[in-house]
Amino acid sequence: MKFRIYRYDPEKDAKPRLQEYDIPLDSHDRMLLDALIRLKTVDDSLAFRRSCREGVCGSDAMNINGKNGLACITNLKTLKEPVELRPLPGLPVIRDLIVDMSQFFKQYHSVKPYLVNDTPPPERERLQSPAEREELDGLYECILCACCSTACPSFWWNPDKFVGPAGLLQAYRFIADSRDQDVNARLDNLEDPYRLFRCHTIMNCVDVCPKGLNPTLAIEKIKDLMVKRTV
């Protein structure tokens, strides 16, 4: 199978280049990650992240034939050759397919991604109805792979100011949690021309999310809450 892969080693390369590979696969090579691991046995200098190989840890996000996705759950049969692999767009490249995700995580951390409830907890669990719990579906499943934020033009232009779809999805995950007591502060935190309102509903995030989540919908719900609390 033919590949064209973005290569950049800061110790050797003045600028990035695309390297062609043509490698025979075996019948057990099902996913793109299997092919990358086979490639690495031939060229051990090829650098990429990977861990769980089943789409739950979020390590191996990359740009695959122009679209962000996870290598471990991208079936080779769905890919047109040569398969062009690039690092996630918009973030600084450390090496090859490995990007520096500091900015991404900084935005995630900026939404205070943890439950805030300062009333003393009961001896048992805090109660939450099934309906209240359902509000978290489609939010808590995020794996922080950054496919969405790095597919978002607003994040490309303003990665330091716009929280981005992943961070906003998590902001809403806590706003939507019946146990959280910090909703107003969370909305204050986002009431800003950039942090929330740079989302122009381009919806690339929805298109690429490997877990089928919908950050745009979460962003719309945050905007609705902003409007509601002003009237």
Add this chain to the structure above:
Amino acid sequence: MKLPTRRFDALIVGAGGAGMRASLQLSAAGLTVAVLSKVFPTRSHTVAAQGGIGASLGNMSEDSWLWHMYDTVKGSDWLGDQDAIEYMCRMAPQVVYELEHMGMPFDRNADGTIYQRPFGGHSMNFGEKSVRRACASADRTGHSMLHTLYQQNVRARTQFFVEWMALDLIRDAEGTVLGITALDMETGDVVALHAKATILATGGAGRIFAASTNAFINTGDGLGMAARAGIPLEDMEFWQFHPTGVAGAGVLITEGVRGEGGILLNSNGERFMERYAPNLKDLASRDVVSRSMDQEIKEGRGCGPHKDYVLLKLDHLGPEVILKRLPSIREIAIKFANVDPIKEPIPVVPTIHYMMGGVPTNIHGQVVVPKDGNPETVVEGLYAVGECACVSVHGANRLGTNSLLDLLVFGRSAGDFIVSRNLPSFVHKPLPPDAGDFSLARLARLDSAGGGERVADVGNELRRTMQSHCGVFRNEGLLAEGVAKVMELEARVARTSIGDKSRTFNTARVEALELDNLIEVAKASVVSALARHESRGAQARSDYPERDDVHWLKHTLWYREGNRLDYKPVHLTPMTVESFPPKARTY
């Protein structure tokens, strides 16, 4: 050569469930804590746990911690230490409630309490019938738990060293552990991390086998570090095969599928577990179900063109249950097995999943080794928690849901114990002048060696060897040959070389360093398995088919030096209740 050095009160190697539960206790108490991880914390392998956390909340059926304790002792085939098991099962409700208070998105019952599902080997009233004990967040319990713990660590401002690999323990002449050497993967720098307490929380090592549910990062780094520092590894012959890995792919399908009512079928369409475990059937403990599946396949009742797997049927649960309680399982089955379980069964085979053994500890997480006649002398400065530790609550076979519980209970207890030692009031013991030499020599070899065997080739050979010589069914000939092959592979590991000599994010170097850890785990496992002349829990010897409590009701200790074995007694006396004496194990 003197390494650049950074100092902390406490250092945690690994940012999975156990490491991050421990760090929360330490950060909350105001200690300076560094948590080191090869991957961003939410990518740790805890994220892949699916089914639930065992705790006798009794939300959906009557339950008690004593029943949980009995099930765990029985599940361990009586090799588990009953004091540690009592401690874990008593603490279980508390740590689950704490996790809920932290924001864990558990599924809920109509009354607002945490949803619980049945799981393998968990029973009511000492084996009478199945019980609902597994506290679940759909089939993403590990993901929910790991993210919740990370979130709380963000709140507690825990300091993480992300994409740093631990290399070796630093011990002084008295044997006290003073920290570690570590590699910053992004820059290639090697640094000494100097600490008053070092906690190993490096998880499992399932990557010594060819077919494994484990992530690529599960290379037993903490075990390799301990073994090289002269610390024995306990009960390493006991490796759990999870009954339901996707055939061919190895990806885990939670036991929660059977907890929700899924069943296993052979090629005749027969629910064969009724024959092997008339009472709990498909929800017998994992060693029993895995052996039964292998027996079916061996006797020609496997499915598919090669008759080499069985089927996990769940379509009868209906789309509503599958979409609500098992959504990720459906995703996995569609992606990795080409079947939609709403309509068709999933092809499954027993697949390596969990390491019951590990670095020997007590319930405070302190590492303990035999010394001067005391089988459990504390190694000052060193702790281990989670899958890399052997406390031992899982004995010869772990019950499903007890691994997440283990992480929470012992991560917390190690954290509390270290806090109680009042570390900030002590000064650091000085590092020995040669603290970095050993690690630097390992790296120098990789930097200079050329023309050796490829790391991937030797690693794959090791995985194939362990798979065929240390698998579900074992005997003297197979294991002896396995030991010989693994020892040959050890020599080959020392002669590997890497093509990539660069410093920046050199993953070839990381994989070579991981192989140094995998080989220690493999040696410990196959040598311990060969010596144990009995069948108990996950160790099934066709030449010694019975459990032998007279000679083998004891823990194995393997030492790297000379491949030496030693043994120590099992704690049969619990903390407060009567002992559960060994008896025949049926489900």
